[in-house]
Amino acid sequence: xxxxxxxxxxxxxxxxxxxxxxxxxxxxxxxxxxxxxxxxxxxxxxxxxxxxxxxxxxxxxxxxxxxxxxxxxxxxxxxxxxxxxxxxxxxxxxxxxxxxxxxxxxxxxxxxxxxxxxxxxxxxxxxxxxxxxxxxxxxxxxxxxxxxxxxxxxxxxxxxxxxxxxxxxxxxxxxxxxxxxxxxxxxxxxxxxxxxxxxxxxxxxxxxxxxxxxxxxxxxxxxxxxxxxxxxxxxxxxxxxxxxxxxxxxxxxxxxxxxxxxxxxxxxxxxxxxxxxxxxxxxxxxxxxxxxxxxxxxxxxxxxxxxxxxxxxxxxxxxxxxxxxxxxxxxxxxxxxxxxxxxxxxxxxxxxxxxxxxxxxxxxxxxxxxxxxxxxxxxxxxxxxxxxxxxxxxxxxxxxxxxxx
Numbered sequence: 001x002x003x004x005x006x007x008x009x010x011x012x013x014x015x016x017x018x019x020x021x022x023x024x025x026x027x028x029x030x031x032x033x034x035x036x037x038x039x040x041x042x043x044x045x046x047x048x049x050x051x052x053x054x055x056x057x058x059x060x061x062x063x064x065x066x067x068x069x070x071x072x073x074x075x076x077x078x079x080x081x082x083x084x085x086x087x088x089x090x091x092x093x094x095x096x097x098x099x100x101x102x103x104x105x106x107x108x109x110x111x112x113x114x115x116x117x118x119x120x121x122x123x124x125x126x127x128x129x130x131x132x133x134x135x136x137x138x139x140x141x142x143x144x145x146x147x148x149x150x151x152x153x154x155x156x157x158x159x160x161x162x163x164x165x166x167x168x169x170x171x172x173x174x175x176x177x178x179x180x181x182x183x184x185x186x187x188x189x190x191x192x193x194x195x196x197x198x199x200x201x202x203x204x205x206x207x208x209x210x211x212x213x214x215x216x217x218x219x220x221x222x223x224x225x226x227x228x229x230x231x232x233x234x235x236x237x238x239x240x241x242x243x244x245x246x247x248x249x250x251x252x253x254x255x256x257x258x259x260x261x262x263x264x265x266x267x268x269x270x271x272x273x274x275x276x277x278x279x280x281x282x283x284x285x286x287x288x289x290x291x292x293x294x295x296x297x298x299x300x301x302x303x304x305x306x307x308x309x310x311x312x313x314x315x316x317x318x319x320x321x322x323x324x325x326x327x328x329x330x331x332x333x334x335x336x337x338x339x340x341x342x343x344x345x346x347x348x349x350x351x352x353x354x355x356x357x358x359x360x361x362x363x364x365x366x367x368x369x370x371x372x373x374x375x376x377x378x379x380x381x382x383x384x385x386x387x388x389x390x391x392x393x394x395x396x397x398x399x400x401x402x403x404x405x
Contacts, residue, residue, distance in 0.1 A: 002167040003035045003125070007135065007157035010044035011174040012231035013077045016084075022231065023084040025172070026130055030090055037121065037131040037164060039157040040081055042073025047136075047150070063108035067137075067147045071097070074134030074153065082132045092130040095121055097137040097145065102156070104138035104146045111138060111146035113155065113218075116163040125164075133160060154215035162222035169219070169226050170237075171211065176230035177238035178203075178210050180403040181255040185391050188404040192253065193236070196243045199253040199346050202380045206344040207258030216240070243348060251349035251356070252401040257394050258342045259387060261291070262315040263372065265307045266322065268332025278329050279306060279322070286321050288314050292342070292373045292384055303332070307373060309384060312338050340372065341390040344382040345397060357381045363400035369393055 006029065008022045022038075029036050042050075050070045054061045078094040085092035100121060104111035121131045135153025140146045148155055154171060161169035177191040178200065195203075197220035204213045210228055219226050219240060229237035243249075269275055276295065283290055293308045310318045315338055322334050350356045357374075360381055364371060369392065373384040385393055398404060 001033045001035065003037075003164060004029055005037045005039060005157055005161040005164065005166045005169045006172065007039040007153060007169065008041065008081075008172045008231060009153070009174070010041045010046070012172050013040055013042065013081075014044040016080070018231070019077065019080050020084050020088075022172070023081060023088055023090070025231070026081075026085060027088055027090050030130060035125040037125060037133065037160060037166070038081060039133050039135045039153060039160055040074060040077040041135055041153040042077055046073040046076075064144050067108045067145050071134070071137040071145050071147050074136050078132045078134040082130075085130055085132075090130060091128055092132055093124060094132045094134075096134060098139045098143075100133070102133075102138035102159075104140060104148070106140040106142065106144070106146070108140075108144070108146055110149040111140065113138060113148070113159045116159055118160070118163045122164060148214075151212035152214070154212040155218060158215045158218045158222070158224050158226065161224045162218065167225070169224050171215075171226060171228050172231040173210065173228065174231065175210060175228070176233050176235050177228050178208075178240070179254070180252075181394055181398050182257070185257075185394050186398045186404070189398065190403060190405045192238050194239045194241055194246050195253055196246060196249075196348055197240060198243065198379055199348055200240045202344070202346040202377070203254055203256050206342060206346070206380070206382060207256040207260075208254070211240070249349045250347060251353055252345050252347035252403060254346055255394055255397045255401070255403070256344045256346065257390055258344075259390060260312050261309050261340050261342050261384065262312040262318075262336060262338040263307060263309050263340045263384060264315070264318060264322070264334065264336045265305060266329075266331045266334055267305045268303045269306055270330045271302050271304045275304075275329065276306065278325065280308075282321050282325050283310075283318060286317060288318050288321065292375045292382065294373045309340070309342070309373070339387045340384050341387045341393075342382050342384055343390070343393045343397065344380055345401065346380045348379050350379050350381075359400055360397060363396050364393060367392060367396050369396075 082092040082094045135156035179189040183189045201216040226240040291309045
């Protein structure tokens with residue numbers, strides 16, 4: 001007998017028939033003799049609808065009340081799944097965030113989980129009752145409902161699995177596993193049987209949307225084995241595990257892309273100590289997430305150019321922050337380009353193999369794709385290119401690293 005946490009996303013909860021389908025998958029696990037807890041997202045599109053109501057009521061809605069509204073979507077699906085399980089003859093009970101409780105920080109709309117009291121839930125599961133918990137929500141130290149930010153249900157599921165000391169956390173989505181790249185761009189992309197936490201974390205951070213970044217971070221920290229599966233097709237899915245569980249590492253696990261990038265170049269910056277801090281300090285204070293950074297010596301003596309990327313949605317804010325700092329920084333110009341994309345190759349095999357970056361640079365050069373910026377980590381190489389070449393770059397690199405099926 002195993003203890004399993006099953007998480008169903010919004011597409012899996014999109015209507016009563018799909019909820020019944022999820023209930024059938026839960027019943028199969030119970031029939032196999034397993035103890036099961038389930039975490040659910042709101043119905044597909046429901047959170048956006050609730051957010052829209054909040055914005056319509058007030059563009060600057062109080063975040064504590066915002067959380068009360070948007071957390072209700074998961075509460076509905078948790079109750080409906082419990083009802084569907086009961087109707088099919090499987091004992092089930094819903095447990096809301098405040099009932100366990102799921103203790104979080106008080107950062108409304110972006111709270112972090114501090115702990116989950118699972119004693120009562122575990123006792124109920126041991127007695128044969130399926131526990132159903134709404135994802136995305138918890139309770140603050142002062143007793144207010146909180147939410148974890150968009151995509152937070154994945155984090156809820158991993159946190160619950162860690163608290164219950166579950167054997168596995170199964171994430172059911174609209175895809176049947178983790179692929180070497182987006183199959184919509186590369187039809188010959190391969191589904192991976194296993195991938196390491198580090199690779200999944202890097203892929204999630206650079207654009208792959210299979211799992212939410214925070215959930216992978218937590219799984220890696222707590223050593224929770226995660227399996228990504230389809231809600232609509234049977235199959236083994238992809239296991240996200242510790243590196244030690246994979247006998248032979250692939251050089252490259254996958255190619256990811258992110259079109260939500262904008263490039264900013266601050267030109268003619270005085271080349272003196274502290275000037276880079278003067279640029280990025282105010283951006284950090286404005287909560288702008290700066291990614292790739294390149295600094296060059298400019299043609300004019302005593303000056304430098306600084307190029308960096310920000311999320312495209314934060315381009316206007318970034319330009320406004322820099323405009324206010326023009327006199328104190330003393331730069332000559334600010335130019336921006338929202339039509340860029342970040343392409344990344346990820347693989348733990350990079351640690352023991354040379355020439356990974358050269359393969360990337362040569363493959364892109366051979367197809368006339370210019371690289372505008374480069375960043376690297378121990379298991380990742382990312383480049384910035386013109387957005388119009390995104391799909392071509394992904395296909396070229398997928399082939400160059402031998403990932404085609």
